[in-house]
Amino acid sequence: MDIKSLTGELSVSPQIVGADMQAIAEAGFRSVICNRPDGEGSDQPVFSEIELAAREQGLQVRYLPAESGKVTDQQGAAFGALMAELPKPVLAFCRTGMRSTTMWALSQAGRIPLPEIIERASRAGFDLKGVVRRIVNGGKTPIEVADATHEVVIIGGGAAGIAVASSLLARSPNLDIAIIDPADIHYYQPGWTMVGAGVFDAATTARTMASVLPRGVHWIKSAVAAFEPERDAVVLDGCRVVKYKQLVVCPGLKLDWHGIDGLSETLGRNGVTSNYRYDLAPYTWQLVQQLHRGKAIFTQPPMPIKCAGAPQKAMYMSADHWRRTGVLGAIDIQFCNAGAVLFGVSEYVPALMEYVATYGIGLNFGQTLVSVDGPSRKACFSQANADGTKQLVTREFDMIHVAPPQKAPDFVRVGPLADAAGWVDIDPATLRHKTFANIFALGDAGNTSNAKTAAAARKQAPVVAHNLLATRGEAKGEATYDGYGSCPLTVERGKIVLAEFTYGGKLAPSFPKWLIDGTRPSTLAWYLKERVLPPLYWQAMLKGREWLAQPEMTT
DSSP, X not given: OOOEESSSSEEEESOOOGGGHHHHHHTTOOEEEEOSOTTSOTTOOOHHHHHHHHHHTTXXXXXXXXXXXXXXXXXXXXXHHHHHHXXXXXXXXXXXXXXXXXXXXXXXXXXXXHHHHHHHHHHTTXXXXXXXXXXXXXXXXXXXXXXXXXXXXXXXXXXXXXHHHHHHHHHOTTOOEEEEOOOSEEEOGGGHHHHHTTSSOGGGGEEEHXXXXXXXXXXXXXXXXXXXXXXXXXXXXXXXXXXXXXXXEOOOOEEOGGGSBTHHHHTTSTTEEOTTSTTTHHHHHHHHHHOSSEEEEEEEOSSOXXXXXXXHHHHHHHHHHHHHTTOGGGEEEEEEESSSSSOSSGGGHHHHHHHXXXXXXXXXXXXXXXXEETTTTEEEEXXXXXXXXXXXXXXXXXXXXXXXXXXXXHHXXXXXXXXXXXXXXXXXXXXXXXXXXXEEEOGGGBOOSSOBSXXXXXXXXXXXXXXXXXXXXXXXXXXXXXXXXXXXXXXXXXXXXXEEEOGGGOBOOSSOTTTOOTTSOBXXXXXXXXXXXXXXXXXXXXXXXXXTOOOEEEX
């Protein structure tokens, strides 16, 4: 924990987890305030987990969430009211501590001299210049005053953001690039399915953000609050402003844990898990090893989602472990899919159906998880019937693996770059924004119809890099993206159905059929997933080495 004192009664910190509560109580704190909304990060525990752990240690706990960069005067006042109410000392936290510090500063305006507010925040490592401007400008952000200006600004330091920065630098080594991302850790998320199956250790999927950033790229460690595309500006947490000549938007998507009633309160306990979160993937493996008989449910929400095959991967790998340990016959496995088919590209379905039959999996299409009662071990689904009606179906479980509903990040969804569904509105071939010619997007936040996978981002990055440089007069021709996506479906330990396809579900194998037939389970494809793809990710994709990823060009 990185706890910083603002006053004798208040300290702030970055994200904490339930396991920290004992140390927090032992440090003398009597209350905790959470200022971070649930679902901002894939490694973030939900508030209900924090609340339960805090109460177990005798701590008072309150939830006052604020979107990054959008702390209001009302929230500042509410923070002040909580400080007056709660036992002292208080620990407040958000993603970095910035929102908590901002709320405190707003609550103290007029009570403490402004220089003292700034000085106390500065000693704790927080720059409140943006808050000063807000106060003196009546709560309005002066867009014309920029804290920084860069030629190219990239929103998001995930797979897409790092890859496109490296691809740009490979073509234009002296280009002035800034990446905006508040996270300290960069994750190899495709590895989490393997963590949940006991193949990878979770720690191998995480590296510090500083270690993966391309050399020469400026890192703005902050979150985006809003876009001002007419002014070529991005507003950050704390109301700071960054201007650009070209903008690349790739912040990933948001996991909506609260989209399922009761889920956030029981995640990580009562047999409820998800490989979509870094800290829960090991719990998946723990549950799989401990289950010797009973009911196991695997869910898939409505599309689009990150890696549409991930819910099935967790199911097949769990079933394979139960088969190998001789308990498969005692376990009732049910796959509850909100969609109408097992997999969206029909050529891969026969091989998957063979495994469904081998493992004795019950398929339930048109079933969307709507609530989870962890203590009672019951899950409720909305069943879509053929006549258009719906009914609720309750299922008991000993273990349930949940893929949460997913949507674009809030600042994207409600901003000027989004389409009607909330995704960044881009041309599916050039990945250029349909309205703003100097803005591009790639990765999970775009509204292209490709599968939302790291493999898609690997193919998109060179396209964006080339087309962005073309807008600057530094490249000729136009690069196009064909919708390529890949989903290595881990059907058993040692075998994978390697699904590769482009827009419209057209098969797009990377290897000759005699080497890897993607429509059949393959040992070589497993070797590719386990041994080749992780170093390819860290050492090629994130380094701008475009092996099998060169873009198609038009003149």
